[in-house]
Amino acid sequence: MAQPERPTGDAQPACCASRKASDLQPGGEGGSHLPRRGILGSVVAWVLGLFALSPSFVAGIAAFLSPLGGKAQKGVLLRLTPLDNLPKDGTPRKFPVIAEKRNAWTFSREPVGAVFLRLLPNGDVHALHVVCPHAGCAIEYRPAQGGGQEGQFVCPCHLAHFDLSGKRLDAVSPSPRDMDTLRVEVRDGEVWVEFQNFQLGTADKKPVA
Ligand code: FES
Structure with missing residues (x-):
């Protein structure tokens, strides 16, 4: 019977397999520097979250989507x-x-x-x-x-x-x-x-x- 393949010690976890050197901030590898995309994503999510909590923002979106x-x-x-x-x-x-x-x-x-x-x-x-x-x-x-x-x-x-x-x-x-x-x-x-x-x-x- 065929045995399931075991991961080797060299294989990266799925979460990290696509990370490239360009995703890291200059000045060192990994360590204390966060990936640039992660920082940008956090800032954008934070700003959008603030707007989404605003009633006027929600009303504006509804008005924009309304036929009238x-x-x-x-x-x-x-x-x-x-x-x-x-x-x-x-x-x-x-x-x-x-x-x-x-x-x-x-x-x-x-x-x-x-x-x-x-x-x-x-x-x-x-x-x-x-x-x-x-x-x-x-x-x-x-x-x-x-x-x-x-x-x-x-x-x-x-x-x-x-x-x-x-x-x-x-x-x-x-x-x-x-x-x-x-x-x-x-x-x-x-x-x-x-x-x-x-x-x-x-x-x-x-x-x-
Ligand atoms: S809907 Fe009742 S009279 Fe017009």
Whole structure:
């Protein structure tokens, strides 16, 4: 039967086999001098450890990785569409909101929500978040059925109804507040919206932190 090979007295332990003379500080072999890489590694780990313990450092990393760049509290101004894409008769139209996410190595575009845009008679643009303030379902636009009535927004989950400006229409609405409006800017024929999310189930419109 074959016997397992025994290590010879000359073999170095695995930890030290790859150590080279260049890893040692000048002025002597081994002894009291630490390897240069070991010192550098310790310093880097120590500095990173200090930063990692800082709450602002952690918040900064989270913000950097967030599709909204951590600006949900304040909103992020995003270009949605050319003004010409809005129906001239004031019918609301739904647009996806795409945020750019970038870090040192990658760049991507990710959908982060959707908005109803409506062209007003005076040429301004009105924006409403599609998320229902009650429990977060996606609100839909229902065109008028005739008889001179306006279309409505309806939430399919618990049937909250809203008028074209986003105001609640039901005598007792499941939604604790009207639809959430968003700030709009029109620049050079392009519609920009300050996009942010809001807390659900509250009467007050509070941005998600
Ligand atoms: S989620 Fe919209 S009415 Fe309940």
